[in-house]
Amino acid sequence: MSQWTPVARSADVTTRPLAVELDGLPFVLVRFADGGPVRAFADRCPHRLVPLSAATPTGGTLRCAYHGWEFGPDGRCVAIPSAPGQAVPPRADLPPGPAVQERDGRVWLDRATPAPGDPPELCTNEDSALRRAWHPVGLVAELPFTAELLGEAWSVDEDLHVEPAPHAVTTRWGLVWLAPQEPLTELFDDPDREDRQFAGAWLPPARTSVAAAVVADNFLDVAHFPFVHAGTFGAGEERAVPEYTVQGDPDGCRSVQEQWFDNPEDPGVLDGVRPVRQRRRATYVYRAPFQLMLRLEELDAGAVKTILFFAQPESLTRTRIYTKMLLWGIGGAERPGPDVVARECAFEEAVLAEDLALQSTMTLTGLPLRMRDELHVRADRLGVALRRELVRFRERAANPGGAGE
Numbered sequence: 001m002s003q004w005t006p007v008a009r010s011a012d013v014t015t016r017p018l019a020v021e022l023d024g025l026p027f028v029l030v031r032f033a034d035g036g037p038v039r040a041f042a043d044r045c046p047h048r049l050v051p052l053s054a055a056t057p058t059g060g061t062l063r064c065a066y067h068g069w070e071f072g073p074d075g076r077c078v079a080i081p082s083a084p085g086q087a088v089p090p091r092a093d094l095p096p097g098p099a100v101q102e103r104d105g106r107v108w109l110d111r112a113t114p115a116p117g118d119p120p121e122l123c124t125n126e127d128s129a130l131r132r133a134w135h136p137v138g139l140v141a142e143l144p145f146t147a148e149l150l151g152e153a154w155s156v157d158e159d160l161h162v163e164p165a166p167h168a169v170t171t172r173w174g175l176v177w178l179a180p181q182e183p184l185t186e187l188f189d190d191p192d193r194e195d196r197q198f199a200g201a202w203l204p205p206a207r208t209s210v211a212a213a214v215v216a217d218n219f220l221d222v223a224h225f226p227f228v229h230a231g232t233f234g235a236g237e238e239r240a241v242p243e244y245t246v247q248g249d250p251d252g253c254r255s256v257q258e259q260w261f262d263n264p265e266d267p268g269v270l271d272g273v274r275p276v277r278q279r280r281r282a283t284y285v286y287r288a289p290f291q292l293m294l295r296l297e298e299l300d301a302g303a304v305k306t307i308l309f310f311a312q313p314e315s316l317t318r319t320r321i322y323t324k325m326l327l328w329g330i331g332g333a334e335r336p337g338p339d340v341v342a343r344e345c346a347f348e349e350a351v352l353a354e355d356l357a358l359q360s361t362m363t364l365t366g367l368p369l370r371m372r373d374e375l376h377v378r379a380d381r382l383g384v385a386l387r388r389e390l391v392r393f394r395e396r397a398a399n400p401g402g403a404g405e
């Protein structure tokens, strides 16, 4: 039997999606045309479960803020930009939402509609398996400090004495690392041990409300560039994601991808020697649980930019992010000067700010780990590999001495 419940004023529902709640569950209301009927859907994109209330109306469709999937008034997914020309899987469609009525200047939803599926299984920042890993807790330059890690406070003094005592503490790349219990994986090797010519610099540490696993997933994702990073480098990026492969790596994975990109800062472009559209080799390296590296080789200009990226799982609603840039040959000089380093860091901060803005719309407290909770497409191979590694990491932590160790 229908149980109509008012959830919004009619006048507040426009072509801009509006988040509402019904029995504690998030829904989105939207009109697909000015003055058109109100539609209601569960407030999550089937791809990565981000809220559709952050989506953009395109005049007839709703475009998800993360990877630009578009949905029509009937909930049909009509575009997956990373895979143009390919059939859209039926599971990409939005499941039917609750019945809607507009009456007395209000929008009513029928509570009798069954709630959308069971909740996803998440890797959160307080997952006990994370005790078996190295985590960054602060820059050496910040010592002494009290850090939050896995929902606990740890005080660290200048001599690296830590209270309460962890299994181990160390420093690497100017960061203090702490392992609450014996770590299952080692820290990355120094990525540029062979070549000390690079210039390195840390970005100021940043904070986000999403889980470290979500931050890692965002870092490994390339399909979001044209949508999330349109204000920095994304506007010139291809929407289609070419096929790429993912290889196993010690306790993680890596992927080498060749991409086209615009390189207006290349002195060769300014001198008219090279076109602005150039080739780049991007090598993504991931090690469980949250060590990440991206090496960008500019194949035409011969420059290399390496980004070290680490996430500190502080609490259920806080993650601290550390980004280090290692630059070689950028701007024409082998070892870039301070002005080039400052410019590159400012640019990377602007890129990170775009990711943080998207993350501020996310509501899940962790990264879904069961494959069926999300919908993975070909462009998501690295994200799938990340989820598998996190599952494997959790299993190893749960079975000390088991076959996985």
Ligand code: FES
Pocket: 045, 046, 047, 048, 049, 050, 064, 065, 066, 067, 068, 069
């Ligand atoms: S398109 Fe919505 S999360 Fe990817």
Ligand SMILES: [Fe+2]
Pocket: 218, 224, 228, 229, 351, 355
């Ligand atoms: Fe991003």
